[in-house]
Amino acid sequence: MSEIESSTPQARGPADHSVREQIVEAAGEHFSHYGYEKTTVSDLAKSIGFSKAYIYKFFDSKQAIGEAICARTLSAIIAAVEEAMAGAPTPTEKFRRMFKTLVSTGVSLFFNDRKLYDIAAYSAGEGWPSARAYCERIRQILTEVVREGRESGEFERKTPLDETVHAIDLVMQPYVNPLLLQYNLDVADEAPVQLSNLVLRSLAP
Amino acid sequence: MSEIESSTPQARGPADHSVREQIVEAAGEHFSHYGYEKTTVSDLAKSIGFSKAYIYKFFDSKQAIGEAICARTLSAIIAAVEEAMAGAPTPTEKFRRMFKTLVSTGVSLFFNDRKLYDIAAYSAGEGWPSARAYCERIRQILTEVVREGRESGEFERKTPLDETVHAIDLVMQPYVNPLLLQYNLDVADEAPVQLSNLVLRSLAP
DNA sequence: CGAGTGACTATTATCCGTATTAGTCACTAA
């Protein structure tokens, strides 16, 4: 369910080829260490003991490798969010944890793995499929929470579901989208709480 | 009241000197035409018939001139907002118009006077006094609207005023701050409506 | 046939010397 890769069929060779995994593995290391720009496709090839040309049997382009790494990084954030939400008793609490974890994980990525963060930000700016899928997944999770809250009578039901979800999505976007989050780091610690409060007030029946 | 310049005392010569106005006038033209980077201080000097050195009798630096132009640009946005709000019958409507005008004026600046927009965005990114004052002014206006709405019984009164205002400010920021707005142009037409609705729901008594 | 590659090209990045430019200051003329 949280497999973002499934929506990005930019592979060339057989999907479950061991070499493909080796490439992704090496790319993860190199991109994280030296950044996307500074690592060459030859570097990746050398580090797994093949020629550069062979890489292109598995990936269309260097960007495609970048997308794979990006998808992986964003999947980790989604996983953290799902884990945080797991034990929440109410939709209200689920929403709070969702927002909070989304932001704190993003911020932590920024400070602890800046090179990977930059790829994610670039990806969001360019509208790569990996970033689109990430946003879409967040929207799904949000929709689920709101629907649940409506069913339990915790949230109001007058406003059309789509509209509610979309508006909340707009509120979260600046802290969820890596491209935008980096400009909001100064309020990233308080924003989830303050905005969760506001959103939840707007959801009151 | 909407004089942003008053808070930025980076002037050197007498404040109401005609040459100072000529400089600002010329800078407005040149920056708008060729951009901040591409216009040299000598260009400004030449266009008003003085030497470059004389400019520095009135401004500390080229950046100070940029700030003056930025302040001027942002003042125009504030003025547009105040005008739009003037005829609004209720605080609810005032808020809607405020948000809507803030965004539409910003977007229009982006598309019709890109060079000036870029200065404003840069200014916001660097935290120049002109940009700070702009944000502060918006917050003031917002505070006034919320207070008025509370007094008239249109808005809820349980949440602390500061908290309410701050949260709404966070919601508007991505569309008000020129640095951020440029990344949100794709939703700039619907966001004010959708977010106004959400905010107003959260303000319901 | 399939796994894997060396050698090639067109495009993009990187230097590095040169030219501009922001900013200062001692100075003049009225």
Add this chain to the structure above:
DNA sequence: TTAGTGACTAATACGGATAATAGTCACTCG
């Protein structure tokens, strides 16, 4: 004293030659 400037410097931008890189393809080897 006030209004205004030419000449100077240190830092920065520019441009063009050069090097590095993404991506391809015909090819070999088992």
